[in-house]
Amino acid sequence: MKTSIIPIFIPHIGCLHRCVFCNQWRITGHHGIPSAEDVTSLIQDYTKHVQEKRHWEVAFYGGSFTAIPEEMQERLLKPAHQALLNGTIHGIRCSTRPDCITSPILDRLRFYGMSIVELGVQSMDDTVLQFSKRGHTAEQVLEATQLLKKCGFTVGHQLMPGLPGEDWHSLRETTLKICELKPDIARIYPVAVIENTELAAMYRQGAYIPLSIHEGVCRAAYMKQAFIEHGISCIRTGLQATKDLDDDTQVLAGAYAPAMGEMVDTKRYQMQLFKLLDKLSGESVVISYHRSDTSRVIGYHNVTRKRAACKYKQHIRWCEKKNIQPGNVIVQTILRTYRLDMNANQVYEV
Known part of the structure; x- marks a missing residue:
């Protein structure tokens, strides 16, 4: 059965830090805080005219869901939970930070029917995390992953090859550590330099040298191949194309291409075939x-x-x-x- 996502975007909401690479409004194409009524309306809009059976999932993306106020979490979760109970949808997921995972937080998520939590890991190199102003450590990724697994959640990791301070040695170490942690799913987003971010200023000053598209494909292909070999399902490679991201005044440089996923799979297959x-x-x-x-x-x-x-x-x-x-x-x-x-x-x- 086909899985279809109903995305609820909460750009920058709950974020404890402003990462150097991040402009969620550009990446998602959404602004503002959704209401409970917005969640209900979006679920209805996505599902009402679809005839074939699908596995519908509501996904809270774009911010750090578990870091937003509890009252707001519950307000957004209640209509999704109701849709889950009445069979309109079949799953709820969110993305969040590794340092915003605790047992009480996970108890709340389970109460409202959430089953999948994706962590914005980005790198397992503490120096890279520090340069990127992530505000968490690799050790916190390990702890959050272990706690999520212990509590029965499906665990996702989101990675960003090409961050400041990363080289091939760092990338290999990150890949190895993710394979050892073995999340259920992974997403790989090679870094793009987006306007109105600190990374854009660093790029203009010459303090950051971005990946080319070719370099981004090579690094993402290396990671994806390793993840697949270790039983980790790689469900996305590259940012989802939007009107803003396709505007070259907004994406200044880096490894963004609308067909990044196809290019990465081409590289994986080509390397093995040519060998x-x-x-x-x-x-x-x-x-x-x-x-x-x-x-x-x-x-x-x-x-x-x-x-x-x-x-x-x-x-x-x-x-x-x-x-x-x-x-x-x-x-x-x-x-x-x-x-x-x-x-x-x-x-x-x-």
């Missing part, structure tokens, strides 16, 4: 895959097929086949057949 093709020099090759994997295998805008044609001298044929399991790619030469399990990053001779 095998490098060993098959001179042999004609047939590359087969399930139709659902076509864009990942041949690449966003056909980039992998084009690069393969330039990189390798042998003839390469690309084929969709129904009998191949999604996530697997079959590479055949005259003498050998290989199966690439893209999610496990493994090659098997068959």
